[in-house]
Amino acid sequence: MAYRVKTEKFEGPLDTLLNLIEEKKLSIGEISLARVYEDFLVHVKTFIHLPKEEIASFLVVASVLMLIKSRALIPSLELSEEEKGSIEELENRLQLLREFRHFSKYVQEYAKNRNALFSRDVRLSHLHDPKSGMDV
Numbered sequence: 001m002a003y004r005v006k007t008e009k010f011e012g013p014l015d016t017l018l019n020l021i022e023e024k025k026l027s028i029g030e031i032s033l034a035r036v037y038e039d040f041l042v043h044v045k046t047f048i049h050l051p052k053e054e055i056a057s058f059l060v061v062a063s064v065l066m067l068i069k070s071r072a073l074i075p076s077l078e079l080s081e082e083e084k085g086s087i088e089e090l091e092n093r094l095q096l097l098r099e100f101r102h103f104s105k106y107v108q109e110y111a112k113n114r115n116a117l118f119s120r121d122v123r124l125s126h127l128h129d130p131k132s133g134m135d136v
Contacts, residue, residue, distance in 0.1 A: 003043045003058060005036055014061050015101075021068060028069045037062065057097075064094055 005017050009030045020026040040058055044050055067090070 002054060003040055006039065007031055007035065014058060018061050018064060021065070028065065028072050031065075031069075033062070033065055033069055036065075060090075060094060060097060063090060 003014060004012060005014050010017055010020070010026060014036075017026070017031070021028050021031075040062075044055070
């Protein structure tokens with residue numbers, strides 16, 4: 001079962017929470033990230049074999065939420081070039097994650113609607129082992 005955030009202002013998937021905050025439909029100040037992290041730890045402890053992908057996804061989204069909240073709390077905070085680069089890399093990875101999730105919906109829909117099998121013709125006459133001088 002995937003982790004769902006439950007707060008006074010929001011209940012649902014963590015990435016939906018991030019989207020609402022990024023779209024300025026929900027203020028980061030209204031969300032207790034400490035509470036979100038504590039709840040996630042409880043979620044992790046309830047499952048013996050939690051998928052690594054779920055943990056990794058949580059860490060990516062949580063780090064972006066922490067970045068947004070830190071910028072909101074200290075807007076005049078100056079970042080070093082290394083920190084700026086790390087933030088840009090994190091934002092790029094998050095964008096790539098969004099694109100993969102968006103694309104995966106199409107792939108799932110296609111797979112659900114079609115029972116297609118694709119094969120590739122292999123011509124053994126074109127395979128040649130240069131060491132032995134023999135065709136494989």
